[in-house]
Amino acid sequence: xxxxxxxxxxxxxxxxxxxSLECTVEGTSNPNLYWYRQAAGRGLQLLFYSVGIGxxxxxxxxNLSASRPQDRQFILSSKxxxxxxxxxxxxxxxxxxxGKTEAFFGQGxxxxxx
Amino acid sequence: xxxxxxxxxxxxxxxxPVHLPCNHSTxxxxxxxxxxxxLPSQGPEYVIHGLTSNVNNRxxxxxxxxxxxSSTLILHRATLRDAAVYYCILSSGYALNFGKGTSLxxxx
Numbered sequence: 001x002x003x004x005x006x007x008x009x010x011x012x013x014x015x016x017x018x019x020s021l022e023c024t025v026e027g028t029s030n031p032n033l034y035w036y037r038q039a040a041g042r043g044l045q046l047l048f049y050s051v052g053i054g055x056x057x058x059x060x061x062x063n064l065s066a067s068r069p070q071d072r073q074f075i076l077s078s079k080x081x082x083x084x085x086x087x088x089x090x091x092x093x094x095x096x097x098x099g100k101t102e103a104f105f106g107q108g109x110x111x112x113x114x
Numbered sequence: 115x116x117x118x119x120x121x122x123x124x125x126x127x128x129x130x131p132v133h134l135p136c137n138h139s140t141x142x143x144x145x146x147x148x149x150x151x152x153l154p155s156q157g158p159e160y161v162i163h164g165l166t167s168n169v170n171n172r173x174x175x176x177x178x179x180x181x182x183x184s185s186t187l188i189l190h191r192a193t194l195r196d197a198a199v200y201y202c203i204l205s206s207g208y209a210l211n212f213g214k215g216t217s218l219x220x221x222x
Contacts, residue, residue, distance in 0.1 A: 032208050044158065044201075044212035051208055059209065090157045092210075099146045099206040100165075105157030 002027035006091045006106030013113055019064075019078040021109050023091030026072065031093040033074040034103065035066055038088040050074060086113045118202045123217040126192045134187040134216055136202030141182050144206035149176065149187045151198040158201065158212070161187065192220045 006023045013019060025031050035047040046059045048066035056066050063082050067075045074091060088110050094103040119137040126132040138147070146165050150158040162169055162176045164185075169176040175188040189196055201215040 034209070036212075043214045044152075046209055046211055049209050057209075059211075088155075092157070094208075094210075099144065100163070102148070102160035102163065103150075103158075103210055104160070108155075108157050110155075 002093075002104065004091060004093055004104055004106045006109060008109060009107065010110045011112070013081050013111065015083055015113055016080045019076070019081050019085070019111070021076040021089055021091075021111075023074045023076075023106060024072055025074075025093045028093070028095065029071060031072065031095060032103075033068060034092040034094075035064075035074065035076050036090040036092065036105075038090065040087070044090070048076070081113045083113050086111055118204060118213055120200075120202050120213065120216045122214065123219065125219045125221065126189075128194060128220055128222050129191050132189040132192045132196070132218065132220075134189075134200050134202075134218065135184065136186070137184045138202070138204055139183045141204055142206060145204040146206065147176065147178060147182075147185050148201075148203040148205060148210060149174070150201045150203065150210075150212070151196075152201070152215070153198045161200070192218075194220050194222065196220055 003026045034049045036044045038044050050056050050068045064078050088108050090108045091106040092103045095101045148163040149161040152158040164176045177186045197220045199215040199217050201212050203210050
């Protein structure tokens with residue numbers, strides 16, 4: 001069966017510090033991978049998605065970047081965190097079937113920038 | 115992807131059916147209709163999806179209007195565990211763009 005791992009569960013970082021969140025998927029190959037962010041009291045915002053190794057699409061301009069060094073690994077990074085980067089970050093995967101298939105989400109990382 | 119419109123909140127009594135509406139008047143022929151729900155402090159959970167025909171699964175039913183400009187998620191017997199934010203999403207590509215959804219309150 002397929003599983004998605006996302007860590008850490010919670011993180012408190014000072015303004016200006018770097019960030020690296022990692023997400024890995026097991027039990028499937030060539031998944032579509034996604035990073036979402038949910039600010040307090042707001043909806044889910046799609047940040048990045050990837051349809052293959054090294055292929056990253058960015059949905060909104062921001063202080064963050066994403067990389068996919070391996071087929072089932074997706075990393076969200078920042079060189080210098082801002083207060084506005086605080087939020088609930090979610091990684092997700094779906095199988096390669098445009099528009100039709102369901103997405104599976106990790107448990108999320110709650111990031112607080114102080 | 116086309117936009118969807120949902121009520122901000124709805125309320126239901128436990129063990130009664132719930133009909134959650136979604137309007138998507140600009141839907142294209144290739145857009146699938148997806149429904150997800152999100153419990154507090156958790157990631158979204160897939161509920162159901164469809165293209166043209168009504169769909170049923172163990173969680174819910176999806177009724178799609180004949181012109182596909184609206185759809186309704188039906189929870190046949192609401193339980194307290196069904197209290198969540200329900201998202202209606204259209205997608206024909208790789209990305210699922212979530213709106214604000216409908217916050218469902220279930221009262222005993």
